[in-house]
Amino acid sequence: MTDDPDKWGAYTRLQTDLNKTYCINNRTWALEAAISAMIETGAAGTPADTERIVATAERRERYRARLRRVYASDLTPQGDGADGVEARTSLSILHDRLKPEDWMLISSIASGEDYGSIATRTRATAASLRVRTLRIRRRLIQLAA
Numbered sequence: 001m002t003d004d005p006d007k008w009g010a011y012t013r014l015q016t017d018l019n020k021t022y023c024i025n026n027r028t029w030a031l032e033a034a035i036s037a038m039i040e041t042g043a044a045g046t047p048a049d050t051e052r053i054v055a056t057a058e059r060r061e062r063y064r065a066r067l068r069r070v071y072a073s074d075l076t077p078q079g080d081g082a083d084g085v086e087a088r089t090s091l092s093i094l095h096d097r098l099k100p101e102d103w104m105l106i107s108s109i110a111s112g113e114d115y116g117s118i119a120t121r122t123r124a125t126a127a128s129l130r131v132r133t134l135r136i137r138r139r140l141i142q143l144a145a
Contacts (some may be wrong), residue, residue: 010050011038026061033057040120064112090144097143098136105129106136 018031034053095103101122108118115126122129 008038010047011035014038014050014054026058026065029061030054030056030058033060094140094143098139102132102136105132106140109133 014031014035018028018035021028021031031054034050034057037053038050098106105118105122109115115129118124119126119129
């Protein structure tokens with residue numbers, strides 16, 4: 001079976017654009033997202049699809065960057081070393097009490113990964129992951145009490 005040589009033209013163009021960049025910005029993250037989408041789906045799609053994917057990813061990255069700027073003070077650790085040790089101890093206890101797949105889900109969400117990418121990786125729907133996350137959070141509240 002041979003592939004259509006034009007099928008991956010958009011992929012090659014995006015990869016070339018990405019190779020030409022020397023800094024990381026919204027555009028580079030958008031190009032990475034488009035390339036990943038092409039690989040995950042196994043099809044390059046039309047140039048319009050590719051540009052839509054790039055534009056959506058670029059918009060998403062700008063939004064995330066704005067959130068990081070707005071909440072920069074919340075991202076800075078506020079406690080001393082003892083608070084960190086206590087937090088790690090609590091997380092270790094909770095980690096031991098959760099199923100591995102639940103820990104993976106809740107830690108992925110906590111690190112900022114979106115439900116869509118987790119759904120793709122775990123072959124679940126984003127809606128079912130939201131429900132599972134809600135249940136895990138309720139369980140964590142009970143375990144922490």
